[in-house]
Amino acid sequence: MSDVPEVKPPAVTPVRVVIALCLFAPFVAMLWVGSYAKTDPAFIGIPFFYWYQMLWVLISTALTMIAYKLWQRDQRARATTKGGVEA
């Protein structure tokens, strides 16, 4: 592993901020119960409260997937620039 002290890329980069936001968004959405504790609009007879949260299963999945892809790319980029001075 990186036992030679290299010039490291900065710990906080725009990509990492986006990753953090992707992972944090579900917490805001789900813990703010007041924003979705209502019955209307209903979807095929299912009150808003229920379908909205199920929709968030999909949204958070998509967000986590984006975070995963970005993280992978971030890691690859770091691996290739390791030893370089690119910051």
Next chain:
Amino acid sequence: MKDGVNGVALAVFIFFFLAVTVMGFLAARWRRADDEHSLDEWGLGGRSFGTWITWFLLGGDLYTAYTFVAVPAAIYAAGAAGFFAVPYTILVYPLIFTFLPRLWSVSHKHGYVTTSDFVRGRFGSKGLSLAVAVTGILATMPYIALQLVGIQAVLDVMGVGGGENTNWFMKDLPLLIAFGVLAAYTYSSGLRAPALIAFVKDTLIYIVIAVAIIYIPIKLGGFDEIFKAAGDKYTAAGAGGIVPAEAGQWTYATLALGSALALFMYPHSITATLSSRSRNVIRRNTTILPLYSLMLGLLALLGFMAIAAGVKVTNGQLAIPQLFETMFPDWFAGVAFAAIGIGALVPAAIMSIAAANLFTRNIYKDFIKPDATPQQETKVSKLVSLLVKVGALVFVLTMDKTVAINFQLLGGIWILQTFPALVGGLFTRWFHRWALLVGWAVGMLYGTLAAYGVASPTQKHFGGSAKEIPGIGEIGYIGLTAFVLNVVVTVVLTFAFRAFKAPEGIDETSPEDYTADAGDPGVEAELPPATAGASH
């Protein structure tokens, strides 16, 4: 409830049960490695599972029979409040995305089998590691017992659970057989057995849910009718509702958050995680595991359907099996029951393995026989996994079901108290080990006392998991309140111990251990900010 035994359903149930039994025993030969006597082999499936097996294993592990029975049962009884399971499982995945790969790496590097192994290695404290191990075992035992409750519910509805008039032996015989078989193949095949059976379990569950969510609403006249009937019932009963009332929203959110934080503290979740082949398997899994959350959401809706279908049960646990029997043709009801029954076997097996690993590694090896060989470790683990199951069985057969449920509720509160040591430890060495231990004790004590003091219409103590949060005045999840208290105590005492230069213990891990990925040369050290600063 139909009278007598439902023959067709029972036949289908037995067919599937026999099929998975054969699979369970054959699993020992599946992907066998050279060193079959090590605990890694028996207890972690050789740490060899790829993305899909891990997905099935984790899914089979986290979404248990009890979940399938209890979540719709909660909806059936209280409406919206029971739906917190969905935001809870939504929050779990972004959360574990951040810390689970680190745990995997450090465990892989140092051969840790349990979370307590890690805590001992990180903080050089056997006391703290023992606290984590004991909490894990205590929290897991009632969980295993509840899997039995799940099987019992199914057997009852099929008519083989026995009525009031049968003697206890005949009544419990099917359950004894089911658990005898489970114990035997877990003993011989280890984690490979539930991993293989999980395929069957999840396939059955997905089929049943897909059919139920389409077929039952059609028969009941659509979701409009279903929710109307449910709304009328809650109004008439004066309890529950289609959406949570203003006062219930804090409870809803804190339950979701607290449960999400707690889930991957459970030993069985960690066992399934550590059995995976690489770091990426875990990250990839956080993106596909939410499929189960979707299923759970649909399943929860069955609680409303049970109301609309006119299912009337005094024991809410029976609502869903009863709904299946009422709505489905007999043979398909059999498939559904098999899904729930097998759904109990998979987690019960993994939980007993996880509890056994904790005992072997962190009590037996640390305190009783430090020079145990890997063969001895495996032997002890196998025996303990048997003992744990027998214990759970005795628990269910001799005590009232509510005791198991109370303990499971407490277990959730307790296990959350290991979060600071485990997840905190994964990112920083700043916390002092003694502070973590005191914080844990305070959290455990507060959580237990607070839960003891909650009364419900049917119970004087342990009537629920929510209580007024001191200082805020809203009703919130006790576990989360205890957790916050725990963290505050830990932080304050860490400052104190550091000021007095209390011995810190030896940290056997180094920062790059947390990002190591075995056998993957393309992955270089990734140094998230937290670690970069932690070791200095």
